[in-house]
Amino acid sequence: MNSLFSRRQRQAIRLAASFVSPYRWQVAGALLALVVTAGITLSIGQGIKMMVDQGFMTQSAALLERSIGFFMLLILGLAVGTFMRFYLVSWIGERVVADLRRQVFDHLVELHPGFYESNRSSEIQSRLTADTTLLQSVIGSSLSMFLRNALMVIGGIVLLFITNPKLTSIVVVALPLILAPILMFGRRVRTLSRESQDRIADVGSYVAEALGQIKTVQAYNHQQQDKARFAQTAEQAFDTARKRILQRSWLITLVIVLVLGAVAVMLWVGGMDVINGTISSGELAAFVFYALIVGMAFGTLSEVIGELQRAAGAAERIGELLAARNEITAPSEGCLRLPPRVTGHLALEGVSFAYASRPERNALDNLTLTVEAGETVALVGPSGAGKSTLFDLLLRFYDPQQGRILVDHVPINQLDPRDLRRCFAQVAQSPALFIGSVEDNIRYGNPDATFEQVEAAARIAHAHEFILEMADGYQTRLGEGGIGLSGGQRQRLAIARALLVDAPILLLDEATSALDAQSEYLIQQALPDLMKGRTTLVIAHRLATVQNADRIAVIDQGRLVAIGTHAQLIAGNPLYARLAALQFNAGKDTVG
Missing domain, CATH: 3.40.50.300 (P-loop containing nucleotide triphosphate hydrolases)
Incomplete structure (x- = not known):
């Protein structure tokens, strides 16, 4: 395993395992179902042997019926076990990723703003969505496939030895030839998987930037340049993905050739033994079944290992976010408290x-x-x-x-x-409004405020009248950033929000210079009530504010x-x- 994954990726895998560990009972149930289904699948080989030797070769209807009945019981057990395995593994995948996303967001929302100066928010968003989705796919599917096929390989080789040691030696000789390309190409796939995820993040970042500033893009007729730049970004992502796919394709191709080549040699040797009467037809049929099981399991493992390496890269990227240190924290010792x-x-x-x-x-x-x-x-x-x-x-x-x-x-x-x-309430130059209702935005800094308090704050901020004119009044849903509202309306909602917080210190980045006279007048009427009894710092843009300051x-x-x-x-x-x-x-x- 150490040769397949780097130290940082092993740390990332341990991170993913830490999120799985709280659900140990579900994991235990999934593993039990996985072992049972793998065991039943391997037992089907014995069912095939019984059908051939006791049913077909003896030409006995009773023996055939008994062997078919045994075979049907195996199939029923396999179906029930597969249901349990699929449900539990998928549940674990969805549960773990939901927990992971929550923890990453909880960590990100606490990080100091300086972190976002050197890290693109759109790339972080990609890590929180695309990378966690990849992890969900792996935990909820690929990891189960890996474990199941690993069991099939181990169990299949054991049963091959039990069935016919001579023929098994052919398969064993082929194993190093199969493992070598897995290790060789696996390293390349791991590196390219990380690069591929980074390029996907670049695509997401460019989309978020261009569409987030769509008015500016269209106002300057910049669509063609943006199309060309996005096409270049998308092509870079495709080129990296193509290289990764090429390596995985070579890996899968070599495994198929080597595995099925070994099976072909084994069939020739086994067929000669049947002709010579050394082994029965049922033994050969069972051996072929086990050999195909082992071969297909190896082929699946070679595919899944690529997915696991991609997931390791994704977990590594998420681990980097969780490892980001918050530089603005409470002191570990001697933390002081302010009065209420x-x-x-x-x-x-x-x-x-x-x-x-x-x-x-x-x-x-x-x-x-x-x-x-x-x-x-x-x-x-x-x-x-x-x-x-x-x-x-x-x-x-x-x-x-x-x-x-x-x-x-x-x-x-x-x-x-x-x-x-x-202790602070802030009215910014460009007020931040969020997707949600008008009431939610006013209550943003004081979630426990009553509707009466919300309305009172809106009245003082001279926002009540225009809110009532909106389609659903205080329940009107606002778009991203308060799109559809004028600058004066956004500013008055921000003042109402600051009023509702009722903090003793007000930071006012007065943004009236870009407003029309009516909006400016209404905001100037609201400011004295907002500033009353509060320590106020004003970044001044209007002479009236400067002259009224102490x-x-x-x-x-x-x-x-x-x-x-x-x-x-x-x-x-x-x-x-x-x-x-x-x-x-x-x-x-x-x-x-």
Whole structure:
């Protein structure tokens, strides 16, 4: 087995075995049924011997009937055993893959966002679907076939020796010739199977990317280029699969030639022995049956081993996901707890942070900022200044390389991330909405909220009216990303969701700059209720938000360059004054 599978693949197989082990009784039942059916199949050879020697050769009707009756009992037992084996093995395959998918998803959904910067979500999706489906096929079918045919080979060879040792020696001599190509081609199939799964993942990734951005694709008339690129990706997948199929085809062909060639030689020798009266016709018939059983079992094993190697590659890929380490976790020792409701005091002390994909440039550089409980602070600065990064660090999607962040004077890296994030509500620039009803989306952060609370939040967010105009009101199903809703409607649903969470700290990436005047007016009406009594950090895009803030923090190239009121910064900070001047002179309400 070690020669068939690499160390990493053996680890992957052990991973799959760990998912099977909780169902040991079902496995035991399946193995029992498998042994019984294999035994019955091998016993059919004795039934054939009885029919030939006691039925046909004696020309006795009674003996023929008895041998036929024995043969029918074997067939009935085989049918019942096969039913049990097929049902239990298929059940185990489906159950294990359902457990595996759940565990992989549970692990993935907890991983830090940085993991998804270096791993394509579409490839992960392929691993979670295509690879687990392959495992289901193997656990629910191929593995059973492997075990059954392995038993048939072992049992068949034993019965061959019992029936006729001389003829069996021919089969035994052929075994090394059969095993050699299995080992030689098996290694090639294993490597190509992993490559094939990777190419399939590439196909899935390209489909998800192109169809997920279909409006952009069609707006730029990019269909032909995408068709050409997809065709190239699909051809690469086909070419890898073709190489894998070619190796497996050679493997199967060689096994058939060698096995049936050995059977042909054995038939010639056995036929001469029957002619010479050394053995009976029934013995030869039984021997031919066992030889064919062993030969077909070897042929099936050569096919199934290819499937098992593909499954080992799939399990290896899934194992890589499960082995991915979450870099944002609660401390193993000395984990602190926040009170049920924090005051909302925030402090960033000398925080420096660079993304792993851009380590040479700090997104935040020695930034120090204190926000008092209940205070509203607007963050202003050019695009790429680090404002959104600051939000990500507050939510502890990443940890800074230097400095520390405190909530109510408690360092956030000493907290459980769940305990920290319950203190925040976020309204993003492009609100994330999910497939489900309007009510489900508003209740997203507070699953236990009543419908009355959902409706009250929607009213405050000025979303109630447009929700009632929808086909099924609050039960209207939204498409992926809230497709079909305007930007203002999505934003108001996000505000209602944040209201329902009722967190003491609000992170507001105000996305009113791209909205029409009516939507902007309604959202501006909803914001005071949302911000009331909460510590609020606002990435400012509208002058009204900046002017209403208690303080304005000007950030440039990751550094805090000034902080004060609108009037103070106009007078004392050139960058803020320039941004404000550009805004006024252009007649637009855009600050950063």
